[in-house]
Amino acid sequence: MSYLRLRHVFTTSASNIAVGLVSLALTVLVARSLTPQENGYYSEFLLIFNLYYFFFNFGMGPSFTYYLSSGKLEFTDLIRSIGRILFILLIVSFLFVLLFVAFPEFGSFFSRTFNIKMDILIFGVVAGFVFLVFNLCIAILLGYREYDKVNCLNIARSAVPLVLTIICSFWFQNSDAFIMTFIASMALVCCVAIYIALKRTGSVRFSKGSKSKAGHIDLLYRYGTYIYLSNFFHYTAIRGSLLIISIYFLPEVVGFFSI
Secondary structure, three states: OOOOOHHHHHHHHHHHHHHHHHHHHHHHHHHHHOOHHHHHHHHHHHHHHHHHHHHHHOOHHHHHHHHHHOOOOOHHHHHHHHHHHHHHHHHHHHHHHHHHHHOHHHHHHHHHHHOOOHHHHHHHHHHHHHHHHHHHHHHHHHHOOOHHHHHHHHHHHHHHHHHHHHHHHOOOOOHHHHHHHHHHHHHHHHHHHHHHHHHHHHOOOOOHHHOOOHHHHHHHHHHHHHHHHHHHHHHHHHHHHHHHHHHHOOHHHHHHHHO
């Protein structure tokens, strides 16, 4: 198992700076490649996918990291918990999308209420689910103190969408193409993260003292709830304002405000 070293402080700081710069570059690229209205649609997609991730992650990532790194939870119990969560979220997300497709009136009402196109809502839900799976993989790797792998995956999570969007921009200049490119990029990086997380955990040997108890599973969700609630108002203050602007203003205003 890896341990925190001084170099991890610097490499993590460097990776955070790199992620920020690459994300900024992607924002500038999209803003310059698309019309203000199309950029607004793209910003609304980012809003939906971020809101989906926040409202459905329930603070599980930090909770998994804590209980895994402290040895209070075995990976088999962790996988069982993750499997239940993802299965429920997958069903809920599928029913949400199916509701839009099977009942266009409901989708139209929802779209008019939030002033967001129905396909943008669907794309946002898909991207949010993929991003949620990616972050759970990151949480597992952090639990095993694999800081270098986490830093590389976080950089890839920002760099791959930028590279593929640059390639996409040579042929397409519309929000749907850029959104699909973003989702494909996230799915690609997510698959790599799943592979690395499962490969790393496959080599783990648990000591007798690390056996988890049933009570620890309950504490896992309780701890995650505390984290979720502590971040709730901070996150909604940032993203909530963008949602309000999306309801009352045109897509191009949402794009400018998002930038």
